[in-house]
Amino acid sequence: MKKFLLLLSALTMAAGLAACSSSNEEKTAKKDTKESQEAAAPKVDVKKELVKFYMDLGKRINAKDVDLNAYVAKASKEDAKPEELPTAEDRAAASASAAAVAADLNSLQIPAELKDQKADLEAAVKDYAASYQAKADELKKDKPAFEAADATFAQGEQKLAAVFEGAKLLAPSLGKQVN
Numbered sequence: 521m522k523k524f525l526l527l528l529s530a531l532t533m534a535a536g537l538a539a540c541s542s543s544n545e546e547k548t549a550k551k552d553t554k555e556s557q558e559a560a561a562p563k564v565d566v567k568k569e570l571v572k573f574y575m576d577l578g579k580r581i582n583a584k585d586v587d588l589n590a591y592v593a594k595a596s597k598e599d600a601k602p603e604e605l606p607t608a609e610d611r612a613a614a615s616a617s618a619a620a621v622a623a624d625l626n627s628l629q630i631p632a633e634l635k636d637q638k639a640d641l642e643a644a645v646k647d648y649a650a651s652y653q654a655k656a657d658e659l660k661k662d663k664p665a666f667e668a669a670d671a672t673f674a675q676g677e678q679k680l681a682a683v684f685e686g687a688k689l690l691a692p693s694l695g696k697q698v699n
Contacts, residue, residue: 566687569633573641574680578697580624585698587617588655592699615659618652625649640683647676648694
């Protein structure tokens with residue numbers, strides 16, 4: 521009888537160990553699967569992506585606003601002689617330049633890596649586009665005034681700054697990059 525009880529307890533222990541072993545194997549398998557899924561989906565460096573987005577935004581604007589910047593430089597030159605002031609052709613070219621920037625910004629897509637900041641970035645870009653469109657419209661007048669357009673641009677700057685500060689980055693100044 522003692523041999524029978526000893527054998528029964530040995531079988532019970534073996535069954536218990538086997539059950540624990542399979543449970544650990546399942547946990548290990550689940551852990552390995554989770555780790556491989558994380559490795560397959562690389563982590564996005566939001567700071568890096570925001571800086572890339574900002575640099576691309578500045579390049580896009582600078583590629584199209586050359587005539588606008590030339591007009592502003594001529595118009596804001598102090599002690600300018602009458603022949604140094606911008607002409608109607610300069611104003612028309614600046615208007616077309618500003619309209620081209622607005623159209624380009626309206627078609628800008630926010631990168632998928634910045635999906636969490638997408639709404640805020642779209643709002644900032646929308647303000648920038650509206651600012652350039654307002655400048656294009658003002659340049660069709662004989663005496664353009666950019667105060668409203670500049671205020672809209674400043675709103676875009678604030679929105680972009682909030683996104684950068686949310687990512688623990690210093691707020692950029694697009695105005696300094698594109699002017």
